[in-house]
Amino acid sequence: MEARPPFRPAVPAPGARLCWPAEFGRRYTIFVDTEEEFDWDAPFRRDATGVTATAAIPDAAARFTGLGAPLTYLVDHPVATDPRAxxxxxRALEDGRSAVGTQLHPWVNPPFDEAVTPANSFVGNLPPALEAAKLDVLTAAIAQAFGRRPVSYRxxxxxxxxxxxxxxxxRGYRIDTSMRARYDFTAKGGPDYRAIxxxxxxxxxxxxxxxxxxxTGVARRGGEWLHALAGRIPRGTGLLARAGLLNRVALTPEDxxxxxxxxxxxxxVGEGLALLNLSFHSPSLVPGHTPYVRDARDLAAFWGWWDAVLGLLDRLGVRSASEADILDACAVANTPVSTDHAGGL
Structure with a gap:
């Protein structure tokens, strides 16, 4: 299988950006990478398909419901094909606002026509026909498991x-949430989202x-180029963060x-971002399955993070948005007349 050049999406054209309807207001949404358990420090394996951590989802969902936060569970193949998961x-969907979408891990998603390598763990690196075949298998499995075709993807x-x-x-998908703004994964064989x-x-x-x-930080206005420059220096980004000059913060409790x-x-919120997109991995709900939650103390910190962040959003008047809320708003959203107000933060 020939190596493919890194995927580097360009800065979206002004006419492509969404201007949410006024009634949408300020919102946040939470997507959950709902997946199998595997050793994050070891090579990828096709037989690492345990999903025991999904047993913690109903209790976690109840806690998020208590915080007023519906979740969209982005389910991969091992989860979608396990009856207990x-x-x-x-059970979590019984809140009436949460939803199920799709997450594709190619190394555990049939058909298995590729070698298991770091580069092939990024499904976009596979031949288009194989990427499509894996997506079709997974979409069908989710539709069979939950009685509806998914429309959100990562x-x-x-x-x-x-x-x-x-x-x-x-294939009828309407939302993609695969792009991690301002991150570059090319060193691992993946895409470059620094322009996003x-x-x-x-x-x-x-x-x-x-x-x-x-x-964030006093130099945040120059965040993109300064962070990239510091990244060329050993421990450069860490030095900027510790000095309070510049820090790159993704909205996840993981790391x-x-x-x-x-x-x-x-x-x-101060800069006017209309929709904040937060995320976490479902195995982090149980200690020992991700590098972010190794023990009970880490799990307590995980929940403390959510209590604090969702509490702040509530005080700032930022409401939750379910998948259905977002789809309804997208149907009437227009293109904006101004530039990205938070993209350069």
């Missing part, structure tokens, strides 16, 4: 390719909702300290 998610490892969004649109800001935009008939990433996330929320 499906039953656990079905490529595992944020691994979109040149033709991925067109494949999704052809935080505003939603239209692409190939889909609405792209990038995972929100905010630059993003609470205080930094709270500041990022304040900056994003």
């Amino acid at each position: 499906v039953a656990a998610i079905a 490529a595992g490892r944020y691994g979109l390719g040149t033709g991925s969004t067109a494949l999704l649109a052809d 800001g935080n505003d939603a935009f239209r692409v190939d008939g889909l609405v792209e909702l990038p995972l929100t990433t905010i630059f 993003m300290p609470q205080a930094e996330a709270l500041e990022a929320v304040r900056v994003a």
